[in-house]
Amino acid sequence: MDYFFTEEQSMIKELAARIADEKIAPVALEYDEKGTFPHDIVTVLAQSDLCGVYIPEEYGGLGGGILEMAIVVEELSRACGGIALAFAATGLGSFPILLFGNEEQKKKYLPDIASGQKLAAFGLTEANAGSDAAGIQTTATLDGDDYVLNGTKQWITNGGEADTYTVMVCTDRSRGPLGFTALIVEKGMPGFSFGKKENKMGIRASVTTELVFENCRVPKENILGREGMGFAVAMKTLDRTRPGVAAQAVGIAQGAFDYAIKYSRERVQFGQAISSFQIIQHMLADMAIQIEAARALVYQTCRHIDSGAKNISKESAMCKVFASDMAMKVTTDAVQVLGGSGYMKEYPVEKMMRDAKITQIYEGTNQIQRNIIALELIKESKKKQ
Amino acid sequence: MASIKITDQCTGCKLCLKSCPFGAIVVEDKKARILDTCTLCGACVSSCKFEAIDFTKEESQAADLSAYHGVWVFAEQKDGKVANVAFELLGEGTRLAAKLDTKVSAVLLGEGMESASKELITHGADTVYVVDDPKLRQYNDESYADIFVQVVKAYKPEIILIGATTYGRSLAPRVASVLNTGLTADCTGLEIDTQKRELLQTRPAFGGNLMATIICPNHRPQMASVRPKVMKALEPDETRQGEIIVPDVNIPTDTVTKVLEVVNSLTEKVNLAEADIIVAAGRGIGKPENLRYVEELADVLGAAVGASRAVVDAGWIEYSHQVGQTGKTVGPKIYIACGISGAVQHLAGMSSSDIIIAINKNPDAPIFKLANIGLVGDLVEILPALTKEFKQRIG
Amino acid sequence: MNIVVCVKQVPATTEVKMNKETNTIIREGIEAIINPFDTYAIEEGVRIKEQGGGKVTVISMGIPKVADLLRETIALGADEAVLLSDKAFAGADTLATAYTLSLGIKKMGPVDLIICGKQATDGDTAQVGPSLAAKLGIPHTTYVRKIEEIREGTIRCQRLTEDGYEVIEMPLPAVITVVKEINEPRIPSFKGLMKAKKAEIPVWTADEIAADESLIGLKGSPTWVVSTFVPQHNVNSEMIEGKPEEQAKILVDKLLSLQLPLSK
Known part of the structure; x- marks a missing residue:
C-alpha cells in the first residue's frame, strides 16, 4: 500500500x-x-x-x-x-x-x-515501580552544585552500553508524582554502576540491566526542566515513543509473515505445497490483514503526533496496544504455519514469537494502555455533555 | 563501424525476439526496433525469414592468418611439477590439431625443466618450447607474459590453450591484450570449423545458465582458457617422440613485479579445483563443531573440503573453501553436498561435477533437483555412518 | 593517491528464466546492479583513501543508464564517477573494453592504483583487469585478498592461489583485481545517498577519449558470439531412503559399483 x-x-x-x-x-x-x-x-x-x-x-x-x-x-x-x-x-x-x-x-x-x-537509555522502572510508576524510590538530594542519587533502576534497555541516561528520580517524596525530577546521567559519573544483566525470553540481542546509584553525583545543570516535572517528562516521552514499540511489533510480525508465506510455498505435504491448502491461505490472509491494519494505524498516529497535536496519549496507546497484540497473534500463527519446524530454533519464527511478547509488556503494559485509553474516552465523553 | 538496422521488409512477426540473448529487440507498431541494450552480437540476423535485419560487421582488414600454424598449450608448472590441466589441454590439443592437420606443442617456462619437458612429450606434445632460466623459477605475471609474447611472435601458433587456473586466468588476458587478439575464458567445449580453420569456443555465461559459442575470425592466435578437469588427458606414453626447442628470447632482468613470499595455507589439504572428490558443507550442518563430520568423511575419501557461502560468511571456515559464484568453480568426479540447500549461486560453482550427491534434512531443498543421488536425513547421523561404511569398504 | 575503480553493470541475477512457449530468455523485471565483485573494489578504494588520503574515481563503460548506478558509487564513498558511453562502444569484448577503459583512465591524468573486481557475474571472464594493465603498460596482480601496505610508490599485496597465497610487490601505478575476502562493503549513508542524488556523472564519448574506431566496440573485438543456448540439465535423481546406516551402505555400494576413484 x-x-x-x-x-x-x-x-x-x-x-x-x-x-x-x-x-x-x-x-x-x-x-x-x-x-x-x-x-x-x-x-x-x-x-x-x-x-x-x-x-x-x-x-x-x-x-x-x-x-x-x-x-x-x-x-x-x-x-x-x-x-x-x-x-x-x-x-x-x-x-x-x-x-x-x-x-x-x-x-x-x-x-x-x-x-x-x-x-542513550531511559531509566524509569524500579522493583516497586512498574505499572505504578508513582512508586519510584530512587532519590536525589541537592548537595551544593550536585544532586546525589541513591537507588536502583531495573530492566533498563541499553543499560551499560549507553553513554547518556535520562533517569526519573524522586526529589520530594511528600509530593508524590509531583516530586519526581528527570536528570541526565552520564556513564562514568562517580557512584553510577550497572547491576546484573538480565537473561530474557526474547529480544535477547538487546541488553537489559540495572542502573545502580550509590551516592552518585550529578551536576544540577543536568536537570531536565524543573524539579517536580519528572512525571510529566516521562509521560510526554512515552506518548511519543509508544508508536516506536508499535512499529517494532509491526516489523516483527512482517518478518514472521514473510518467512511463513515463503515456507508455505516450499513445504510439500500430501503431494502439494501447503500454500495450496485453503486453511493455510486463510491464515496467511488474516495475518496480512492484521499487519496492514496495524501499520496504517501506526503511521497515522505518527503523523498525528508529528503534526504537533496536543492530545496524543490515547492515540499513541491505541496503536501500541493494537500493534503489539497483533504481533503476538501473527507470530504465533507463523509458528503454526511452519508446524514442527516453527517450534525449532533453526527456523526464525519461534524467536519472532518470543520477541513479539515484550511489545505487549514494556513501555506500559497493554493493560495500563487500555486504562489510559478508557480514561481519555470517558473524559472526552464528559466534555461533550 | 558495425551497425544494425531493421529494414522495411520487417513484418513484425516477432521471430527475432526469440533469438536475442539480450532482450534488446521490441516489436512496436508491427515493426521490430533495436534497443540501446543491443550488443551487436548478430545472433538475430539468421532468425529473420524476411531478411529484414541489416547487420554489417565491417571486417577489419584480414591480417595474414595463413602464417599461423599449430595448437599450443601453456604448460603451467609449480616447483617443476607440471599442472594436470596442462596434460588435459594437451589431450584436447591433440584432438584439435588432428582436425587441422597440424601439430600440438607445449610452452614451458621455469627453472630445471628437463623432466617436465619429457613428461609433456609423453602426454602428447609434438614440440616443447622450453625457456629454462633461474629467473623463471617462480611464476610472475610480468616476466611470463613478456616471454610468452616473444615466443608467440616468433613461432606464430594459430591456437593457444591455457588452463583457467589462478595463474592462467591472469597470464592469458595479459598476453592476449599485448598481442591484440581474442581470448575466450573458461571454455567447456572446443571444436574446429575445418573449412575456415576457426576454433569454435563454447563457454558458460550467467553463472552457467546460458552457453555461448564464440569465434575469433580475424585475429591469430585464437586463445582460449579451459578450467581444470574439463578436458581429458591422454594416457602417458613413454615411447612418444617429440622435439624440444629452446627459443631465442630476451629474458627480462628488470621485472618490477616481485613475488616476495609463497604461502601454502595448511587448512586446505587438497586443491579444490583439482580434487576428484569434494565433500562440501552448507548451513544445514547447524554449527561449526559439526564441520568435523564433513572433514572426517573427506579424510577417508582423500577428498577436499568445500563450503557454501553461508558457512564462510558465518566464519565457520575460510573463504578459500568456498564453492560457488563468489568462490571457486569446481568440477570433481563426485561432489557430496552436505546441508547445502542449493542456491543458484552455489550451483553455478559445482554443477559440472560428474556425480552430485546431496544430503539434506529438508526433502524440498532445491539441491535435490540437481543431484544424481539424494539422501534425506540428519547429517549428524548420516555423515558418521558414511564415514564408517567407507572406512570398512575401502579403508 | 589517485585511485580508479572499474565497475560493470550486470543483471541482478544470473538465473536465466526461459519462457517455455517461445524458448526465449525472460529479461523483464531483472534489475541492473553493480557487479557484486566490483563493490569490494569500491570499498577497498574508499578505505585506502580514508586511511591515506586521496581521491577515488569510478569508471564504467556502458549504456547511458549506467550513470544511475555510478551515482550509487558516490553514496558508497567515491568522489567522482565517469561513464564511457557511445554507440560505437557497443559489442565490445574484453579486449575492446580494456582498450576503451584504458583511454578513459589516461584522460583522467596521473593515476596511482586501479582496482577491479575479480570478475563480473554475467560473463565470469576475469579478463578485463589484466588486459587493461597490459593496455596501460603497467603491472597487475589478480585475486588480491589483502593489501598489506602501500608505501613510497609501491604496493604489497596478497594474491589468493589454489594452495594458499603469495605476497607480491609492485611499483605504482598498477592494477589489482580483488576477491570477496578483502573486505566487507559498507552500506551507503543517508547523507551519501543525498549527495549521490545530486552528483553529476560526466559521459565521455569515443571522440572525447580519442579512441581509434578500429579498436572499440564490435569492430575492435576479436571475439564474436555466434550462438547462444540454454544448457539442459537432465538429471535422473535417485533418492536413497532408510535409516542412516542403511542409506550409507546403499550409497557406498552404488559408488563402488561405478568404479570411481574412491580410495586415497
Whole structure:
C-alpha cells in the first residue's frame, strides 16, 4: 500500500531495509542464541546516519520526526526485534532531552546520539515501580552544585552500553508524582554502576540491566526542566515513543509473515505445497490483514503526533496496544504455519514469537494502555455533555 | 563501424525476439526496433525469414592468418611439477590439431625443466618450447607474459590453450591484450570449423545458465582458457617422440613485479579445483563443531573440503573453501553436498561435477533437483555412518 | 593517491528464466546492479583513501543508464564517477573494453592504483583487469585478498592461489583485481545517498577519449558470439531412503559399483 511517504522517507525506509536484510538478518539467530550486544550492527547504523533520523538537523540529525523513527524501527525489526531495540531505546532515552532539554543540553548530548557515536537509555522502572510508576524510590538530594542519587533502576534497555541516561528520580517524596525530577546521567559519573544483566525470553540481542546509584553525583545543570516535572517528562516521552514499540511489533510480525508465506510455498505435504491448502491461505490472509491494519494505524498516529497535536496519549496507546497484540497473534500463527519446524530454533519464527511478547509488556503494559485509553474516552465523553 | 538496422521488409512477426540473448529487440507498431541494450552480437540476423535485419560487421582488414600454424598449450608448472590441466589441454590439443592437420606443442617456462619437458612429450606434445632460466623459477605475471609474447611472435601458433587456473586466468588476458587478439575464458567445449580453420569456443555465461559459442575470425592466435578437469588427458606414453626447442628470447632482468613470499595455507589439504572428490558443507550442518563430520568423511575419501557461502560468511571456515559464484568453480568426479540447500549461486560453482550427491534434512531443498543421488536425513547421523561404511569398504 | 575503480553493470541475477512457449530468455523485471565483485573494489578504494588520503574515481563503460548506478558509487564513498558511453562502444569484448577503459583512465591524468573486481557475474571472464594493465603498460596482480601496505610508490599485496597465497610487490601505478575476502562493503549513508542524488556523472564519448574506431566496440573485438543456448540439465535423481546406516551402505555400494576413484 502506498503510504504517501516523502522521497526522504522512502530513502530512509530503503536504507533501513538494506541494513536489515544484508547486515542484521544473517546474524539475528546467532545474537539471539548468545544473547550478546550487536556492536557491529550499531556501527553500521552509525555509519548510515539513521541514528539521527528523529533529531533536528541543527544537532546533526536528519530532522525527521516520530514517523521517520517508526519507519526505521519497523524495518530493522523485520530482521531482529532485539537488535532494532538498540536504536529504538536510544530514541526513548533521547526524547526527554529533545522535549525538555535546554539549548546547552541539546548541544551537548544530541549530536553524539545523532551520529551514532553514543547510545542513550531511559531509566524509569524500579522493583516497586512498574505499572505504578508513582512508586519510584530512587532519590536525589541537592548537595551544593550536585544532586546525589541513591537507588536502583531495573530492566533498563541499553543499560551499560549507553553513554547518556535520562533517569526519573524522586526529589520530594511528600509530593508524590509531583516530586519526581528527570536528570541526565552520564556513564562514568562517580557512584553510577550497572547491576546484573538480565537473561530474557526474547529480544535477547538487546541488553537489559540495572542502573545502580550509590551516592552518585550529578551536576544540577543536568536537570531536565524543573524539579517536580519528572512525571510529566516521562509521560510526554512515552506518548511519543509508544508508536516506536508499535512499529517494532509491526516489523516483527512482517518478518514472521514473510518467512511463513515463503515456507508455505516450499513445504510439500500430501503431494502439494501447503500454500495450496485453503486453511493455510486463510491464515496467511488474516495475518496480512492484521499487519496492514496495524501499520496504517501506526503511521497515522505518527503523523498525528508529528503534526504537533496536543492530545496524543490515547492515540499513541491505541496503536501500541493494537500493534503489539497483533504481533503476538501473527507470530504465533507463523509458528503454526511452519508446524514442527516453527517450534525449532533453526527456523526464525519461534524467536519472532518470543520477541513479539515484550511489545505487549514494556513501555506500559497493554493493560495500563487500555486504562489510559478508557480514561481519555470517558473524559472526552464528559466534555461533550 | 558495425551497425544494425531493421529494414522495411520487417513484418513484425516477432521471430527475432526469440533469438536475442539480450532482450534488446521490441516489436512496436508491427515493426521490430533495436534497443540501446543491443550488443551487436548478430545472433538475430539468421532468425529473420524476411531478411529484414541489416547487420554489417565491417571486417577489419584480414591480417595474414595463413602464417599461423599449430595448437599450443601453456604448460603451467609449480616447483617443476607440471599442472594436470596442462596434460588435459594437451589431450584436447591433440584432438584439435588432428582436425587441422597440424601439430600440438607445449610452452614451458621455469627453472630445471628437463623432466617436465619429457613428461609433456609423453602426454602428447609434438614440440616443447622450453625457456629454462633461474629467473623463471617462480611464476610472475610480468616476466611470463613478456616471454610468452616473444615466443608467440616468433613461432606464430594459430591456437593457444591455457588452463583457467589462478595463474592462467591472469597470464592469458595479459598476453592476449599485448598481442591484440581474442581470448575466450573458461571454455567447456572446443571444436574446429575445418573449412575456415576457426576454433569454435563454447563457454558458460550467467553463472552457467546460458552457453555461448564464440569465434575469433580475424585475429591469430585464437586463445582460449579451459578450467581444470574439463578436458581429458591422454594416457602417458613413454615411447612418444617429440622435439624440444629452446627459443631465442630476451629474458627480462628488470621485472618490477616481485613475488616476495609463497604461502601454502595448511587448512586446505587438497586443491579444490583439482580434487576428484569434494565433500562440501552448507548451513544445514547447524554449527561449526559439526564441520568435523564433513572433514572426517573427506579424510577417508582423500577428498577436499568445500563450503557454501553461508558457512564462510558465518566464519565457520575460510573463504578459500568456498564453492560457488563468489568462490571457486569446481568440477570433481563426485561432489557430496552436505546441508547445502542449493542456491543458484552455489550451483553455478559445482554443477559440472560428474556425480552430485546431496544430503539434506529438508526433502524440498532445491539441491535435490540437481543431484544424481539424494539422501534425506540428519547429517549428524548420516555423515558418521558414511564415514564408517567407507572406512570398512575401502579403508 | 589517485585511485580508479572499474565497475560493470550486470543483471541482478544470473538465473536465466526461459519462457517455455517461445524458448526465449525472460529479461523483464531483472534489475541492473553493480557487479557484486566490483563493490569490494569500491570499498577497498574508499578505505585506502580514508586511511591515506586521496581521491577515488569510478569508471564504467556502458549504456547511458549506467550513470544511475555510478551515482550509487558516490553514496558508497567515491568522489567522482565517469561513464564511457557511445554507440560505437557497443559489442565490445574484453579486449575492446580494456582498450576503451584504458583511454578513459589516461584522460583522467596521473593515476596511482586501479582496482577491479575479480570478475563480473554475467560473463565470469576475469579478463578485463589484466588486459587493461597490459593496455596501460603497467603491472597487475589478480585475486588480491589483502593489501598489506602501500608505501613510497609501491604496493604489497596478497594474491589468493589454489594452495594458499603469495605476497607480491609492485611499483605504482598498477592494477589489482580483488576477491570477496578483502573486505566487507559498507552500506551507503543517508547523507551519501543525498549527495549521490545530486552528483553529476560526466559521459565521455569515443571522440572525447580519442579512441581509434578500429579498436572499440564490435569492430575492435576479436571475439564474436555466434550462438547462444540454454544448457539442459537432465538429471535422473535417485533418492536413497532408510535409516542412516542403511542409506550409507546403499550409497557406498552404488559408488563402488561405478568404479570411481574412491580410495586415497
